[in-house]
Amino acid sequence: MSPDHEHEHDTAHYLCIGCPLGCRLEVDAVDGEVVEVRGNSCKRGKEFAVQEYTDPRRFVTTTVRVEAGRWPRLPVKTAASVPKDRVADVARALHELTVAAPVAMGDVVLADVLGTGVDVVATRDLPRAA
Amino acid sequence: MAKPAPLDLRRRYDVVVVGGGPAGLGAAVGARDAGAEHVLVVDREPEAGGILQQCIHHGFGLHHFKEELTGPEYAQRFLAQVTERGVDVLTDAYVLDVDRDRRVALLSQDHALAPVDAGAVVLAMGARERTREAVRIPGSRPAGVMTAGFAQKLVNVAGYLPGKRVAILGSGDIGLIMARRLILEGVEVVGVFELMPHANGLSRNVVQCLHDFDVPLHLSTTVVRVHGRDRVDRITVAPVDEALRPVLSRAWDVACDTLLVSIGLIPDNELARHLGVRLDPVTTGPVVDSTMQTSRDGVFACGNTVHIHDLVDMVSQESYLAGSAAGGFVTGRHTPADNVRLTPGANVRYTVPTTISTDREHTVYLRVQKPMTDCVLRLGDVHAKPLRYVVPAEMVTLKVRPRFLEAFHGGTLTVSVETREPASTKGAAA
Numbered sequence: 001m002s003p004d005h006e007h008e009h010d011t012a013h014y015l016c017i018g019c020p021l022g023c024r025l026e027v028d029a030v031d032g033e034v035v036e037v038r039g040n041s042c043k044r045g046k047e048f049a050v051q052e053y054t055d056p057r058r059f060v061t062t063t064v065r066v067e068a069g070r071w072p073r074l075p076v077k078t079a080a081s082v083p084k085d086r087v088a089d090v091a092r093a094l095h096e097l098t099v100a101a102p103v104a105m106g107d108v109v110l111a112d113v114l115g116t117g118v119d120v121v122a123t124r125d126l127p128r129a130a
Numbered sequence: 131m132a133k134p135a136p137l138d139l140r141r142r143y144d145v146v147v148v149g150g151g152p153a154g155l156g157a158a159v160g161a162r163d164a165g166a167e168h169v170l171v172v173d174r175e176p177e178a179g180g181i182l183q184q185c186i187h188h189g190f191g192l193h194h195f196k197e198e199l200t201g202p203e204y205a206q207r208f209l210a211q212v213t214e215r216g217v218d219v220l221t222d223a224y225v226l227d228v229d230r231d232r233r234v235a236l237l238s239q240d241h242a243l244a245p246v247d248a249g250a251v252v253l254a255m256g257a258r259e260r261t262r263e264a265v266r267i268p269g270s271r272p273a274g275v276m277t278a279g280f281a282q283k284l285v286n287v288a289g290y291l292p293g294k295r296v297a298i299l300g301s302g303d304i305g306l307i308m309a310r311r312l313i314l315e316g317v318e319v320v321g322v323f324e325l326m327p328h329a330n331g332l333s334r335n336v337v338q339c340l341h342d343f344d345v346p347l348h349l350s351t352t353v354v355r356v357h358g359r360d361r362v363d364r365i366t367v368a369p370v371d372e373a374l375r376p377v378l379s380r381a382w383d384v385a386c387d388t389l390l391v392s393i394g395l396i397p398d399n400e401l402a403r404h405l406g407v408r409l410d411p412v413t414t415g416p417v418v419d420s421t422m423q424t425s426r427d428g429v430f431a432c433g434n435t436v437h438i439h440d441l442v443d444m445v446s447q448e449s450y451l452a453g454s455a456a457g458g459f460v461t462g463r464h465t466p467a468d469n470v471r472l473t474p475g476a477n478v479r480y481t482v483p484t485t486i487s488t489d490r491e492h493t494v495y496l497r498v499q500k501p502m503t504d505c506v507l508r509l510g511d512v513h514a515k516p517l518r519y520v521v522p523a524e525m526v527t528l529k530v531r532p533r534f535l536e537a538f539h540g541g542t543l544t545v546s547v548e549t550r551e552p553a554s555t556k557g558a559a560a
Contacts, residue, residue, distance in 0.1 A: 017332070019333075019519075021518075058338060061186050061187045061188055062186070062311075063186060070177070071287055072288065073286060073288070075186035075201075075202050075286060077186075077188065077200055084342065087314075087342070088313075088314070091315075095316070105203065123186065123202045124183075125206060
């Protein structure tokens with residue numbers, strides 16, 4: 001095939017996360033649009049490859065500091081996935097946060113983290129220290 | 131909030147569950163639902179929930195709750211079920227011994243040494259991590275060498291970082307998850323070293339814990355020496371040959387202050403051994419029948435103390451069954467005895483349970499020895515289930531329905547996994 005100067009061609013490689021087969025996926029894209037997925041052995045593999053190429057997202061799970069709680073750390077998660085390239089920033093933003101016990105599972109500890117539109121919520125009840 | 135009043139321990143419980151992790155909680159729920167009135171769960175930690183409390187990541191509950199939860203969320207849902215059912219939970223307590231009359235010797239913060247009589251006992255002690263000593267890594271013995279799960283507890287529960295520059299031996303899921311966890315907390319992870327030519331953890335964790343953060347994964351490589359006087363200052367790593375022997379001429383040094391080992395789990399079975407229940411040499415856990423009863427009447431076992439599970443959902447399912455059977459044992463509602471023995475055949479390491487009965491449906495768990503694609507799981511010649519693939523890291527589940535065994539009158543069935551004859555290629559070659 002001759003080089004195409006008008007359109008931007010791109011190939012990306014992923015390891016499929018759908019099941020333990022771990023298929024090696026190859027994605028061809030033109031101008032940011034996926035035109036072909038190779039290496040997948042099922043529909044989920046193709047969907048994963050397209051998602052990873054166009055809009056990779058991750059849940060963030062980490063802990064925040066707690067005052068007067070049974071434990072010094074409270075486990076939290078993003079209530080929805082955030083763009084993959086914001087994961088490290090979200091974790092860093094949570095380093096600065098301190099919450100006060102008691103906390104209930106599902107409590108919002110930080111709303112709309114870094115303007116992503118996603119809340120960070122507690123993933124357990126944490127009573128005050130006895 | 132004031133410290134809750136100490137539990138008023140009864141002298142006799144219908145069912146005593148040893149361990150308050152996912153297996154113990156599932157068994158307690160099962161026992162109550164089966165009619166056991168007084169159920170006690172004993173846990174050595176200050177709160178029940180077991181390992182789930184430190185597994186703050188996502189990926190639990192897809193089977194059991196039909197949604198993806200974090201470990202603490204999964205634990206809290208089960209703790210709520212246990213509380214609703216009026217189960218007594220004794221924390222900060224340790225079971226020293228269970229004797230043949232099912233008298234349980236308890237050592238607890240609030241009750242000192244307290245003997246409790248149990249109608250039935252469920253062993254749900256879980257597993258321990260293999261340590262550096264289990265793989266005999268030479269070198270000095272400085273601070274900074276620890277198991278990945280211990281580091282997980284330090285970081286996620288106690289609020290300490292184990293070091294500043296961390297190397298990880300073993301690519302099991304706990305090791306991979308700790309790589310991401312430490313990076314998100316600002317720690318440098320210099321690499322994951324794996325003896326085998328493939329990663330041991332789920333590909334999902336390879337992608338989301340290593341690839342996402344550019345952490346190098348060195349396959350067919352192991353740690354051959356630990357250096358440092360008071361604290362680890364570096365490790366020596368080397369590639370291995372086909373026989374998994376390190377090639378020392380190609381070794382190199384990696385600077386780090388911490389080495390995490392993530393090299394597998396072993397069922398925790400001191401109590402079972404002491405009690406004289408029969409253990410399986412392959413799983414090292416108790417041999418159990420289809421009701422999860424051990425070789426000793428009235429003593430049941432479930433969860434990682436029996437065999438290592440991949441998913442907590444499977445532990446919950448198996449433990450509920452064990453608890454129901456323990457409840458049935460004390461209320462006099464016995465299930466018919468097993469009449470068919472299962473033997474591991476080609477490419478099957480073990481099955482749990484090892485016996486089943488022909489009168490009801492069973493879930494049989496098994497693990498294979500080596501990966502295969504396009505294969506078939508055979509239950510003697512009474513049933514064949516095609517499988518797209520099997521891998522040792524993923525437990526295989528087989529539902530055995532009574533109709534499979536309608537025409538079967540033997541005593542033993544061999545469980546095997548074989549390559550399927552590719553039917554489509556037969557006429558296609560010409």
